């Protein structure tokens with residue numbers, strides 16, 4: 001399979017992340033860039049969705065539990081045709097549909113309002129449970145931050161997901177190693193992560209979260225796994241694709257200035 | 273001195289001073305030490321600073337254990353996650369045991385701005401003041417925040433201190449701030465026609481409105497109600513009797529906050545006309561702090577209009 005088209009799409013998503021956060025003057029570029037490939041893989045291939053019919057029965061759903069990374073989700077949704085790309089410029093502005101943390105019901109494709117870490121994963125458990133109850137085909141995907149895993153509710157959700165054998169639920173951990181105050185390992189270690197999820201009854205798959213071959217393969221394995229939920233631990237780099245943002249905790253929640261934004265767009269092969 | 277400072281800045285500064293004065297002061301945070309300014313304490317006293325990661329409930333539980341073992345604990349995160357996420361732990365572990373934990377919560381209210389509704393807390397004062405024995409403080413500027421935080425750390429027992437993200441103008445200086453007493457409202461301006469009781473960053477808006485109204489010959493008393501609990505009932509009753517009408521203003525829901533607290537006092541002691549300025553039972557949204565204050569009715573001009581409504585009654 002040729003992954004070049006996905007790499008190109010992901011670059012477009014990254015360019016739009018930079019542009020929209022720059023226009024907003026605030027926001028979270030680091031964790032948006034780290035999950036851009038996963039987001040692209042989900043919206044452009046993995047998920048059974050229809051931008052023309054965003055509330056389609058039996059659709060797959062994505063909950064961005066690490067809600068601060070919504071610039072990546074907005075960029076991917078716009079690229080996929082859910083709403084005009086032009087609107088990305090309004091991010092975080094008064095009256096915009098693109099809230100600083102996504103709000104459900106404003107733009108199509110946003111399945112849950114998130115921003116308070118941990119809660120999205122719990123909600124995705126309920127969605128997966130409902131699909132089971134209604135014999136619906138739809139799968140539920142949740143993207144979590146590695147720092148987010150420190151929240152107790154994440155483990156309460158994990159426990160319930162395996163208790164109810166939610167094999168229609170697939171969590172993806174954006175394992176970028178950083179949170180706001182620095183490295184996860186320095187702030188509050190969440191290791192050993194694979195063993196923890198395994199102990200909670202999960203099918204655990206570890207991949208390079210910037211490699212589309214590995215990402216698609218992991219989603220295939222997740223779909224094939226029966227009787228238990230899957231977690232994909234995706235090793236990533238915060239700020240991936242922008243040299244000066246890469247692996248820097250300082251770019252978690254800071255907008256680039258014009259010069260920086262131009263350089264970032266250039267590095268990503270986009271047009272200013 | 274700069275003419276503006278965020279109350280969270282004042283928190284970071286005073287923590288460094290208090291750390292030297294109280295060897296048993298420990299400071300906790302939940303992955304927001306740069307934003308809450310507890311990082312300032314960490315710089316000087318790294319051995320007495322503990323980051324609990326993104327796990328607010330555990331942080332307030334552990335804060336209780338530290339306090340029950342003789343420590344004075346200041347534990348910080350955003351107001352949403354302190355008063356909201358950890359509410360029941362603050363109620364049952366900290367409140368019920370009357371533990372010496374100071375819940376110092378930043379980024380309260382609409383002035384969080386662009387992060388939007390999920391981060392804009394309008395419920396914290398309401399939640400916290402329903403906990404028996406909890407002292408609830410909402411400073412209005414950098415100087416008073418420093419002074420009130422000193423008094424909060426000096427007293428025994430649980431406190432909630434509400435701090436803001438945005439820089440706000442000073443109207444206290446070091447000298448005038450010394451006159452501030454926890455539990456006592458502070459009259460910033462005398463007046464006989466109507467009383468404006470303000471808390472937090474709405475105090476500066478109240479002062480602006482009072483100046484406008486003075487030009488029209490309306491003489492407003494302005495009280496900085498920095499302590500929501502225990503509430504200074506005497507100053508409220510006196511204001512109700514002497515001016516006959518009260519306008520409350522807060523960067524918080526009008527349900528359960530300062531307005532409700534004042535209404536509880538006047539309704540049972542000295543019924544008078546009331547007008548409440550604050551968030552009106554709705555969520556916020558993304559935008560600049562100033563634009564949001566205007567859209568959601570929490571500016572000097574909203575106070576001005578409210579006073580006119582009261583004067584017509």
Ligand SMILES: Cc1ncc(C[n+]2csc(CCOP(=O)(O)OP(=O)(O)O)c2C)c(N)n1
Nearest residue numbers: 031115116117145146147148178179180303
């Ligand atoms: C319950 C809660 N606590 C705190 C925050 C503030 N906050 C926003 S992002 C963040 C760090 C997230 O780190 P991580 O999950 O690793 O995200 P990523 O590195 O992918 O951006 C924190 C503490 C929040 N949004 N919700």
Ligand SMILES: [Mg+2]
Nearest residue numbers: 146147178179
């Ligand atoms: Mg991370």
